[in-house]
Amino acid sequence: MTAALHLAYWQTTTIKVVVIMGVVPTATIVVVYTFMFKMMAHMQSRLGPMEAGPHGLLQLIADAGKFLQKEDVFPERSDRAVFALAPIVVLVSTFLLYVVIPAGPRLILSNLDTGIFFALAVSSLSVLGVLMAGWASANKYSLIGALRAAGQLIAYELPLVLGVVGVVIQAGTMSLQGIVNAQAHGAIFGFKTLGEPFILPQFLGFLLFVVGAQAELTQTPFDMPLAESELVAGYVVEYTGFRFLFFYMAEFATAFAFAAIGATLFLGGWYVPGVHGTAADVLGPFVLGTKIMLVSFLIFWFRFTYPRFREDQLQAVAWKYLIPLTLVNIVVTGVLKVVV
């Protein structure tokens, strides 16, 4: 960070760690409260939590407290070390996702050149955690859920990644900061004022990304691994207490992160036309926050409306429909970018 204030490396790192430790739970709380409690409730013609705090705002604090004070239970035949490690693996992959998301021109924890590549690679780590959880639980339902998850997450990595490739070609860089700048300085048919949010040229890519993200987050219609009415929570069924809290946090913080990545890639991230420099540093997070809410709204809206796919139908959708579409997208983008 080149700023007037010169801080030692250990000081900047400490600040970054504190920031991420604060952002991830906050992100979880915001996502869970807005979408899972209130939006879901209102869509289902009920009110959601109203007791804890005004309009149930403190419900999550109460929930967190409840989870933390529970007994730490290990199933008798479970593999203790792996059982304990699995939620941490999943949570770590979530934390790492936040490292590359830019919230302003200088508000980024690590401005990697391979930003989006890093993000997608790191999000795949959660598959490992899921498999560990399913196997170590010594429970057949967990096992079925974990195997389904493995198949699903691996299958839907591809539409996610390939959908993003179109954006990368368009922006010419993999760095997320660079992509935001490309959108800021782009032009829609010569009209420069609004920049060029990539959702317009990359509409197909946006759809593929949202569907892929939905599947990566194991949200309905792709929530076979967690199919509540069949597997009763699938691979997390044996987890209680703070370990379950880790899974819970990981799920929603990842949703937030994916929404952030989607907002950055397609909606322009922290950029709002007319705001530059330090003002962008101040306003950026809020702008990004709004865009994240929009993308999350889409993701959760699908979640509450659609039934779920069966596992083989899910795989068929990924391999037979989504991946060819992504390839078409890449070809068209590449051709148009190079030729036009």
Place this chain on the structure above:
Amino acid sequence: MAAVTEYQKAAYIAGQAADARVNIELEAEGMTLNIGPQHPATHGTLRIVVRLDGEQVIWAEPVCGYMHRGYEKLSEVRTYPQITTLVNRIDWLGSFANEVPFILASEKLMGVEAPPRAQWIRTILFEMGRLGNITLFLGEMGVQLGALTPVFYAFRDREHVLNLIEAATGGRFHPNYDRIGGLKEDLPKGWGTEVKGAMTRVRGFCDEMEELLLGNEIFETRSRGIGVIPAAMAAEYGLSGANIRASGVDWDIRRDGDSPLAWKHCDWKVWTHPDGDSFARYWVRLQEVREATRIIDQLLDGLPSGPIQAKVPRIIKVPAGEAWVHTDNPLGEMGYYVVSKGGLGPFRTKIRTPSFSNISILPWLLKGVYVPDVITILSSLYFILGDIDR
């Protein structure tokens, strides 16, 4: 006792598979999984032991009886009015519909006929029981398939029906309103108008479900062609109600049996579907709900006035004889075979419940389906535990 059979061994083993005393996984082919008795998809304490090859079922066996309350034995030591109370709890969502066949059987033995007003009101409440039961099904099948939202709409719109049943009879689920010879008491004032309002709401709900679920591509993919039951097989196993109508058999006891209730006084249609798959069963039930609202509207319009109870002695002693009466309950064909020896209570009551026969087809039906489809099939056959286990 019978010798230990393969079934008993496998069922026991499935229950104890986590215990390493018997390491079944290495000895048997496929993975044995216990669906239930505590499981969100089994509507209560039904246990299905399945043997899986990956995600495909190679062998399935329902184990019921977790809720067996011994109704037939209990009814041997109760008087006829007391049995009415008991019998409410067999199909607990269908409320009034449980009482009707029993009371009709007793009336048949006594040679008593309830006055027309009572018969019409019985029909109205019977159909309202159908609404209370099947509207839940419409939402619940969505939940089993993953759509979380429709079931909340189901509960919301069902409330109106239940409130009205409560207004008339005093109980939402267990009305205990039918008496030999008529009904307990007359309807409250203004009930008919409120019911009509509720019927409009239920029709709106049906339209909503049609859009949300029937029109949803994922729902169709998940339910079309799943759990196909040919008509002949359905009849052999004793499937009834919407289950057999969805296989194309045009049989409805309300129209075809000669019941003293008031269905013949209104204009309504029996819905069938040729496919016999889960989608068909859902579709038929949706149409039946709509049809039930129309029946209720027509009956309310033409409700005759008059006494609500025929002249029966205070202490009821039903003369000796045997009678079988069945009706088209929300879940299927429910019937009572009442044997009387002239006492205060029946000598023997055989309760024929629809879900018992509906579930008996599962070992045949579940062979070769995937685990998610097991859930779809279970929810489309629609059973109530109290109905299976009596």
Place this chain on the structure above:
Amino acid sequence: MEATAVDERRQPWLDALRDALGDALVGHEIAGADIWVRVERTAWRRAAQACRDRLGCDYFCFISGLDWKSDVDLAGEKVWDPAPPVSSGAEAAGDGRYQTGVAGGEDRFQVMARLFSTKEKMGITLKADLDAEDPRIESLVPLFRGADWHERETWEMFGFTFDGHPGLRHIYLPGEFEGYPLRKDFPLLAREVKPWPGLVDVEAMPGEPEGGAEGAEAEGAQAEGEGGEG
């Protein structure tokens, strides 16, 4: 229902069955828009086959049993019997005859089946007497697959053995239940027969010495008390 209308529809059924079974048809009744037919024990499956093939009864409704014993002395308990027999002559005379119901009957146990035709929209009740010492009869499973579960339940509740059934085992009651609950001499209220064994929840493997009884579940069939919403 007018008597003539009933006769027109059901009399042909009775005639067809008489034609198919001959002497094996030992009792019948057409009354109240319904038809009962009692057959010899040995002709049970033949009768069901005749119903299926000649009368068109494709729908299997149920199979159950009837135990005609009254005047049961449930030792020790004062059991209120709301259904005292109208005439107590037959059994009191000690000649072993029971007062039975529609279509007659000569013995304590009867098995009954109800079949229905979805085309004619008419049904028939078949009955057969069983031997009081060893009640057994042919199974209808080869004809109607739905008979499987109903015969299991009837075996479990009454003790009738169905020859040819693929596997008679408990359907409602736990694996080691003793006795046949729906027989009249199986007491409902008495706790003397099965004292409360305490709370145990593991069922031992059939054949092994039990580590715990199925006490909690045995109560379900015996204890009085109505079930609530589940």
